[in-house]
């Protein structure tokens with residue numbers, strides 16, 4: 491290990507990770523995303539379909555509604571590697587000229603990975619930068635529609651550039667434009683998964699970017715770091731590489747702080763709080779900076795993906811990093827890193843969230859909030875129970891059953907002796923897939939399930955969120971003493 495490095499570990503597992511088992515029967519991929527908040531009939535039909543279809547024990551993708559495309563979990567030979575290359579590595583931030591030597595070296599490196607039998611997905615930013623150059627704009631516009639228009643101009647040229655370079659090596663590529671909104675819908679997610687698997691098994695390199703034209707302020711990925719992590723989780727990648735214009739995560743922005751130290755290994759993202767400052771912005775064109783790379787790493791770690799931050803200018807390092815860290819003796823947190831392959835490695839979680847819970851937490855958008863009382867907080871987080879209507883005090887937002895919601899508690903409902911001084915007004919406890927719509931929950935909140943029949947005319951589930959569809963956060967120790 492080099493002297494100026496820090497290794498950050500925290501062996502304490504997150505509370506949400508305790509619940510790692512996946513309920514294979516109710517895979518997120520089986521869920522349909524009804525937009526009708528009260529379609530009870532659809533719910534009954536779906537319940538029937540789910541019962542009929544639940545079969546395979548090992549596959550989380552074992553069934554889906556008859557109307558949805560069918561999915562089979564596929565294991566491809568070789569490692570599956572997602573490489574994300576940021577704007578600052580695709581074009582010069584000032585002139586927007588493509589950084590050809592970096593791009594050609596990336597193509598060469600991907601070709602070698604393919605020859606080694608691995609499957610590679612490339613997530614490439616740079617549509618905006620490429621469009622700016624084409625339109626002879628000196629600066630990125632501030633208005634969203636203008637940025638989207640510039641990206642539309644640049645995306646075609648960006649793909650043409652990649653295609654040209656890969657064609658020298660006879661390597662076919664495919665353009666895949668994604669948006670979070672698409673991927674949070676199970677049927678579209680199934681299609682995306684199947685398309686990726688087909689492309690990879692044909693030996694094609696999918697080149698992914700955000701579908702900028704349709705992305706909306708509130709629901710867009712916001713940056714390709716997150717998109718690459720969601721893609722890596724979805725296709726069960728072994729590695730996610732975030733290739734950028736710094737060699738590592740540092741304790742502070744190395745451009746502003748020459749004393750910043752490298753962080754070489756991270757086992758728990760929460761352990762970075764107070765040690766790493768990632769808040770300062772990245773390049774003028776890049777959108778995320780280091781902060782979104784940390785969000786992406788957390789998401790990928792929870793899905794069991796080893797995430798690496800490294801410099802894009804020497805892409806051949808990727809090959810050496812993979813061969814070094816794929817050796818069993820180098821997988822652990824204490825493994826030395828040779829100077830030539832310095833990078834930051836985020837270890838995959840030992841208690842990775844199953845697909846179903848990972849998707850509820852990271853793939854789906856939260857459609858509303860359920861506010862609970864203290865008894866419910868203890869029941870779900872300490873006693874590991876499902877969430878029942880009796881502990882629900884309020885509902886916010888409009889959502890149907892089977893959608894993901896946030897679970898929150900007002901700190902006014904938490905006993906004073908447990909609260910730390912100056913807590914926030916609300917604390918987010920976790921997320922879950924609801925068995926009832928927002929309208930139904932507002933009618934049954936505070937009640938025992940025995941009363942559902944008389945109020946709603948039916949009682950499909952005794953719980954509002956089943957334990958298997960509940961993903962809990964680690965409650966911040968700064969707000970509440972350990973429960």
Ligand SMILES: Nc1ncnc2c1ncn2[C@@H]1O[C@H](COP(=O)(O)OP(=O)(O)O)[C@@H](O)[C@H]1O
Nearest residue numbers: 576577578734740742743772773776778779780
């Ligand atoms: N703690 C940190 N460690 C490393 N880089 C940081 C940190 N905080 C901020 N940064 C900045 O993040 C930049 C990388 O983000 P960004 O420009 O968005 O890259 P990309 O375009 O590759 O996504 C670095 O160039 C650096 O200036």
Ligand SMILES: N[C@@H](CCC(=O)OP(=O)(O)O)C(=O)O
Nearest residue numbers: 577616617618713714777778
């Ligand atoms: N879709 C945008 C992506 C922007 C983006 O996420 O940029 P970055 O933070 O540099 O990865 C583009 O291609 O310009």
